[in-house]
Structures are given as C-alpha cells and as structure tokens.
Amino acid sequence: MIKAKKMWSDTKFTRLLGIDLPIVQGPFGGKVSSIDLTAIVSNSGGLGSYGCQPFDANEIVKISEEIKKKTDKPFNLNLWVKDRDDKIDDFDDLALREVNEVFQPYFYEAGIELPQFPFADSPSFENQIEAIFTIKPAVFSFVYGIPSADILEKCRQLNIKTVGAATTLDEAIAIENAGVDALVATGFDAGGHRVSFLDKPEESLIGTFSLIPQIADHVNIPVIAAGGIVDSRGVKAAFSLGADAVQMGTAFLATEESGASQAHRKKLFSKEARYTTLTKVFTGRLSRAIKNRLTEELKDYQGKLAPYPLQGKIVGKLGAYPANAESAPELKSFWSGQAASILKFHHAKDLIEHIIADMGTS
Template sequence: MWNQTRVFSVLGVAYPIVQGPLGGFSSQRLTAGVSNFGGLGGFGAHGMEPEAIRDVIAEIRSLTSKPFAMNLWISMEDEGARTSGEVEFQRAASAIAPHIERLGGPAPVFTPYRPIRFEDQARVVLDAKVPVFSFIYGIPPREILDEARRQKIVMMGTATTVDEAIALEHAGVDIVIASGFEAGGHRGSFLRSSEDSLTGTMSLVPQTVDAVSIPVVAAGGIADARGIAAAFALGAEGVQMGTVFLACEESGAHPVHREAICSGRATRTGLTRGFTGRLARGIRNELMDQMNRPGTEILPYPLQRSLMRNLAIPAQKAGNAELLALWAGQSANLARCADVHELLQALVDGAAARLNR
C-alpha cells in the first residue's frame, strides 16, 4: 500500500502526510485534527516564549493521543538584531507609516529587542517528551540531539539543498524534509544564503534521496493527490504540505488570508525579505511590491517581523488583503477551503487511487 513507507513506520502515523508547521498561523485545533485523522499534525512555535510552548503542548495533548510535531527555528536572529536601534527602526517604519495612518492604527513605537533563546524553547519540548521535534534554519547542538535520542523523540530537519540534507543525516536526524523553493513562507536555508539555495522540489527531492539513507519527505508546491504521487515517483516516502492546511477552517490564519488563498486570485507569488527580514514566499500584493523596491529599509530578523505587526493588525481589522503578508506557496490556487478531515480524506483517497495501481 502507498502509505506503508519508512516515514509511516518512524512517525507511527497511518499516512505519511505531514502538516507544515505554519509559523504564527498554527493552531492546536488544526494540529490535533491532522493527527487524529492519521497524518502528522505540526505546530510552529518559533516566536513563542517557553511557558507558552508548554501550554500549547498540553492543549494539543488534550485534543489528541496521536503523534504530533513541535517545530522550532534553530537560528533565532540575524546579524545586527542586537545592535539595531531607534534610528534604524524609524527609517524602516517610514515605509509602512502612511498605510497605518490611513487605516487608523497607532504609530509604531520603538522598544528594545528582547531575544528568545532556542535552547530555552528546546528545553520545554524535550521535557514534554513530544513525539516529534522538527526544526529549520540549522541543526541543534549535539547535546540537544543526544537528549532527544535518549527520550526516543523523532527528529525531523529541513534541508533546502542536498548539502544541508547530508549535514542533517550526519547529525543523526531521523527524517529529512527536502523543501523546494515553491514552498510558502520561510524554507530555512542554513549552509548558504536563502537566495543561493533556491532549488525546486522536482530537482531537490531525487538528488536528496540519492544522497542520504534516511527517509525523505518532499515539501514545496504539493497541494493535492497528484503532487503526492509525483513526490513518491521522485523517491520521497512522505510529503509535507503547508498552504493547503493554512486554507483550512481550523488553521490560525485570518479569514482575509484564507480567502486570498481560496479565491482563485493567488496566481502570483513572490519572494521578499520585507515582511520579516528573512526571505519568504507569499501572494504578490501591493505591500510586497512596495517592500521589494530598491532602497526600502529592512530590519534584521526578527525586528522586521515585529515592526510589520503594527500594520498587520489594522489591515486585518479593515479586511485589506493588499496590506497583509499573505504567506502561500506556488500551488496556492490548488488549495480548497475545507475542514481538515475533508481535505485529508480527499488526499488519501486520491493518493491511493494513483499509487496503488
């Protein structure tokens, strides 16, 4: 049967379908819904304080007894984040201040940067003995990997190049997620710059499969059963899907964001550093085009991410999709607004029809 792969066995799930962690748009309800169906639900906790992560894990466990993943970013800040001050903040804020004023929102106010340590977040994840620990933007320190192994926590690392996949295997990771540049949001390059790691899924997956011995999960541009069948034909033993789950009713995305994906207008996506300070893919709109103009001041991650929230809140309130960061992959127009059970049933039935022939 198509679903009985090493990913199926290692994760202890019924179907090797992994829900992308969705960053700030995760929800406990979506994570549990995917896991209860038989896939692997995921929750992106990279911007959360350790205590909040502990609460999220407890709530997910109250909603499901099945395996789920907690996702963290290894690299939590970019160069300059700790030295950037009010002068830089005001220059960057000038790009969005007219939009905020027009929407009736309060002007951005500078506050000193207060970092969140990956090690503190990881401590909570390990102490909670979550079933699966997934991560992007690097490889955790050896002591964290060793403890996860002792706790029998499955580790999944994300690679955007073949060299990154090899590095993850050498570190002892159980599963590698090969993420092509078609993927929405942040992909997590760590050996070279994001701009120098833009390999497509069709090229990245088979090369990764040939380069490593651990199971490979394909990610990037997979939005329906045809994409699942194609990924398996390339040698993947599972798929990770993000945008299609972002469009589900159970996701933490704002209705304006979900509507932008499901409206049929997500025909053009683009890459930008303007929304967070790190390169990421979303639906092309007025805000992305503005932030991509030469000369626009962009703060280091996560300062730019925090700044842009000053615009996101009034833009959401006004229902203005042109002034929001609308994360989505290149196959966004294949997504269908549905509840998570309906989506997964269609994916499983479609994959079986194609792969069990």
C-alpha cells in the same frame, strides 16, 4: 510467485514513527497553527504539527497539554534554531530611523505612530528547547539550522524523533551527518519562509521536484517532500521521485480548522493566490506570500529592512490597524505556496480522505 504490492503508505517515514499515513501537516509560525488541526491530522493517521516559534517555553507546554487532550497519537512540535539575525546587534536608533523612512507613508496613512525602541522581546530557542525536553513529543522538527549535538543526543535519550529542513542537497547531507532522524526537502515553491542555513536563501532556490531526487539519491534517512503539494497528484509525483512522505502546508492552512484568519483562507481560494512572490518585507527574512501593495511597492527596498525579528514587529504593527480598514489586507502577510490556485478542500479530513482514496496501492 507474484509478490503483493506494498501499500503506498508503508514507507521508511511511517515505519520510523509508527503512524499510518506518510502525510505531515506543515507547522505554521506566526500563531496560525491550531490545536484542532494538529489533532485532526494525527487522529487521521498522519503527523499533525504545531509551529511553536512565537511562544515561550511555558506557553509551549500549555499548548502541548491541550493537544494531548484531543489526540493520543504522535504529533510534531516545530522550532526555529536561529531565532534572530546576526545583524540585529548593530541595529540602533539610526538604523530604525532609516527603516521608518521607508514605512512612514503607510503609518501616516494608517494614522498610527512609527515604531520606536524598545521592542518587545521574542522567545529564544534556548528557552523553547527546554519545553521540548519537558513535553517529550513524538517528533521535534526544526528549521534555520541544526541543533547542537548535545540537544540531538538528549532527544535520542528521550526517544524524541528529530526532523530537519533542507533547501539544498548540501543542507540535507549536513542534517543526515548530524544524526537527525528524517528531513524535509523544501522547495522554493513552498509558502512561508525560505529556511536555508548554509547559504543565502536567494542562492538556495531549488524547486521541490528538482530537489527531491537529488536528496533521495544521497541520503538514507526518510525524505519528506514539501512545496507545491496540495492534492494526490503532488503526492504521487513526490513519491515517484523518491520521497518517503509529503508535508503539506498551504493545503492545510486553507482549511477551516487552521489558525489562519477568515480573510487569509478566503485569499487562498481567490484569483489573487495565483500570484505569489518571494519577499523580505514582512519579517526581514525571505518568504513566499501572495502579492499585495506592500510587496510590490517595496520591491526595491529589500536591503533596507530591519533584521528578523524586528521587521516583523514593525510590519505587524502596521497590519494591525483597524481590522476592518479597507486597505489593511494590502499591508498584511498572506503566506501561500505556488500551487494555491488548485486548492479544493476547505476541511482537513476531506483533504486527507481525498489522498487516501486516490492513492490506492503502489
């Protein structure tokens, strides 16, 4: 007797969450996630996500309430476990002056004063996690480490599924051993931050399609592939290598429904998006963005930057000078993965429908 083919969407991941599609919208930090995009992806049968890294607990609760007004489907809230660099405690006035020396020409050009202490406080993971317990989202995902055993146990008690992010096989094994429900295998071709936590990100640069089979062969929890996947070809490739779902960041970031600026979306569809680079210049942490004047002129200053999150506050002030200034885009971060040059879809529903139509059964 010939068995019927299993639908491509019937995977360990979709069964874990009770959703229809093994498609995860990447959670964007830096206030470029959007309520509309999160709801659209979830309502389409995938897992919509919201990056909560820039917000405190009260703001996260309010955001979640707005998402729930637009969808009754499962959605994901994402946090950064390590919310500040260790060396921040040693970053004093002298260290700031040294960083300011590097950036002085750009601030002078912009006609604005160099940043000085004190900087505004950033939300802490300890504060933010309380919002997760209050909201009880279907999924809580995290990067830059693994939450404590107590936090993971409380998530289990509240029926919150947990998803960690791994950039290496060792990280994937650590995530599974901690009792996390699923993991994102994120290759170095992905846009945004390199979220390594067991070794330096510079020593954890494995491409998505080398990373997926390594992890799939060594863990039993669902594996979500991320990095360089922007259409059905990437989905097919990821599944053929052992992934149970895909997480698409740049492809959804480029859509009109995301919280990215019009300038950012336009940049993603331009020829400039062919050229991305890994840099610490924007936040103090290694991340992939489209090359610009700042990334290229400061290539040799990667070790002379402020720690996270202070570096982001410095460059954020610089990039905010008049929004219509001709040189402003050359001083801002435009996050992008390496596959941006093949982006096609300007609307999230069109992207999802393309994948559904092209995947068929397997």
